[in-house]
Amino acid sequence: xxxxxxxxxxxxxxxxxxxxxxxxxxxxxxxxxxxxxxxxxxxxxxxxxxxxxxxxxxxxxxxxxxxxxxxxxxxxxxxxxxxxxxxxxxxxxxxxxxxxxxxxxxxxxxxxxxxxxxxxxxxxxxxxxxxxxxxxxxxxxxxxxxxxxxxxxxxxxxxxxxxxxxxxxxxxxxxxxxxxxxxxxxxxxxxxxxxxxxxxxxxxxxxxxxxxxxxxxxxxxxxxxxxxxxxxxxxxxxxxxxxxxxxx
Numbered sequence: 001x002x003x004x005x006x007x008x009x010x011x012x013x014x015x016x017x018x019x020x021x022x023x024x025x026x027x028x029x030x031x032x033x034x035x036x037x038x039x040x041x042x043x044x045x046x047x048x049x050x051x052x053x054x055x056x057x058x059x060x061x062x063x064x065x066x067x068x069x070x071x072x073x074x075x076x077x078x079x080x081x082x083x084x085x086x087x088x089x090x091x092x093x094x095x096x097x098x099x100x101x102x103x104x105x106x107x108x109x110x111x112x113x114x115x116x117x118x119x120x121x122x123x124x125x126x127x128x129x130x131x132x133x134x135x136x137x138x139x140x141x142x143x144x145x146x147x148x149x150x151x152x153x154x155x156x157x158x159x160x161x162x163x164x165x166x167x168x169x170x171x172x173x174x175x176x177x178x179x180x181x182x183x184x185x186x187x188x189x190x191x192x193x194x195x196x197x198x199x200x201x202x203x204x205x206x207x208x209x210x211x212x213x214x215x216x217x218x219x220x221x222x223x224x225x226x227x228x229x230x231x232x233x234x235x236x237x238x239x240x241x242x243x244x245x246x247x248x
Contacts, residue, residue: 019069023062030061030131033143034124040150041117048104048117056100056121057128060093064132090129097125120150164216165246166192166228174206176237187214190231191222207239213246 031054038053066073067084101118123146130139172178180199187194192214200211216222223231225243232241 016072019072023065023069026065026131026134027058027062029136029139030128031055031058033057033127033131033139036143037120037124037127037146037150040147041120046117048121053121053124056097057124057131060097060125060128061132062128063089063093064129068133086133093125093129094122097122116150116153120146163218164222165195166214166222166225167242167244167246168212168214168228169242170210170232170235170238171240172208172210172237173239176208178208178210178237183210186231186235188217190214190228191218192216 034054034057035050037057038048038050041053042049064086067086067089070084101121104117104121105112105114123142127139127142127146130142170178170183184194195213195215198211198213202209202211214222228243229241232238232243235241
């Protein structure tokens with residue numbers, strides 16, 4: 001028994017064992033906090049879910065915490081007595097996660113989706129960094145605040161004064177010449193106004209296509225999507241159309 005204890009003590013000195021346990025505690029705590037934040041995205045059916053958030057947070061914490069123990073790197077058999085700069089490590093983490101965030105941002109016409117998911121993934125990496133440097137209370141508070149902001153943010157946005165924005169695409173029949181003034185009067189009649197700088201006109205095969213964003217004149221005062229669809233079905237010269245929420 002004594003021989004076994006001595007062998008273990010030589011292979012795993014007490015100081016090194018304590019450092020390993022601290023690293024393990026940090027990565028497990030970061031994983032749990034990342035899963036907490038990611039649950040909101042999974043609940044709403046987003047592409048990036050609990051596993052993505054948990055892995056990002058855990059990896060960020062692991063990279064940060066091992067920077068604090070350079071003496072144990074490579075089993076203590078390091079060649080250079082250099083101390084890593086934690087700020088550079090943090091900078092590398094947030095930059096690298098930024099590339100991951102770019103992959104979840106999608107743009108289709110005037111609609112941009114995935115910004116909230118990208119921002120929350122980036123925030124999760126920061127939570128992992130905060131765990132790695134040992135500010136556990138701050139990390140828990142940040143995780144809770146991120147979750148509350150994502151869960152309750154949409155409710156707050158719906159309660160505050162705002163204007164609905166719709167991305168509208170109108171395709172006119174071949175040879176028809178649409179008039180901008182007519183379209184503007186029609187959108188105002190439906191409770192909307194064409195947002196400045198959003199008008200785009202294309203023509204393919206002699207069929208004009210108009211794209212623009214219509215913003216409601218007053219909160220919840222514009223016509224609904226179904227009402228607009230019914231109006232556009234009988235609109236002069238319109239062969240086909242597409243209406244969607246101009247999300248960003």
